[in-house]
Amino acid sequence: MAVRMTIGLAALLLAVAGVVAAGPVRAQSDDRHAGYYYPEPTSSEDYEARAYTVPEATRKARIAFVTGITNEQNKAPYPPQAAxxxxxxxxxxxxxxxxxxxRIDTIYRARAIFAQMTAVSRLLPIFAELGVEDYYTFFDLAKMLGFEQITISDGRDFAHQIIIK
Structure with missing residues (x-):
């Protein structure tokens, strides 16, 4: 089920071209990807997911999800705005x-992107089937796929992490 929905979501997310969180802001310094893919995060927050990780949420499914998004981005008539x-x-x-x-250089822009991704995620058939299309967020979808952390960055100075619990 998770793998089947990933390609459709990728196309929808790219139509938005962009990614609601609540919780205390705190720094996280034990991130081995910081300094390589993005600067050291200056803030992070915990998201208590309402969803559960589905049994089909494997490493392969998560890679297929982001590969599908990248593939759709590369089909657009304009260059990708984010990797x-x-x-x-x-x-x-x-x-x-x-x-x-x-782009994505403030917490407010990051949250706006996440809000757009939530709106698009709510159009997914899986949310309708579960009856949660007005309740679950993009972070809940990420939890369903087995993601534990999301980092968003401008690739220069700003980086924010969401820890999905």
């Missing part, structure tokens, strides 16, 4: 990095 990829031994960390200056 989205999975890292970690189980591909459990989603990373979103802006590819141009002036």
């Amino acid at each position: 989205i990829f999975a890292k970690g031994s189980e591909a459990e960390k989603m990373i979103i990095v802006a590819l141009e200056d002036g």
Whole structure:
């Protein structure tokens, strides 16, 4: 089920071209990807997911999800605005990095992108089948796929992490 929905979501997310969270802001410094893919995060927050990780949520499914998004981005008639990829031994960390200056450079823009991704995620058949299309967020979808962390960055100075619990 999770693999089947990933390609459809990838196309929908790319139509939005962009990625609601609540919780205390705190720094996280034990991130081995910081300094390589993005600067050291200056803030992070915990998201208590309402969803559960589905049994089909494997490393392969998470990689297929981000590969599907990248594939759809590359089909667009304009260059991608952000790179989205999975890292970690189980591909459990989603990373979103802006590819141009002036994008995703504040917490407010990051949250706006996540709000757009929530709106698009709510159009997925899986949310309708579960009856949660007005309740679950993009972070709940990420939890369903088995992602544990999402980092969003401008690729220069700003980086924010969401820890999905």
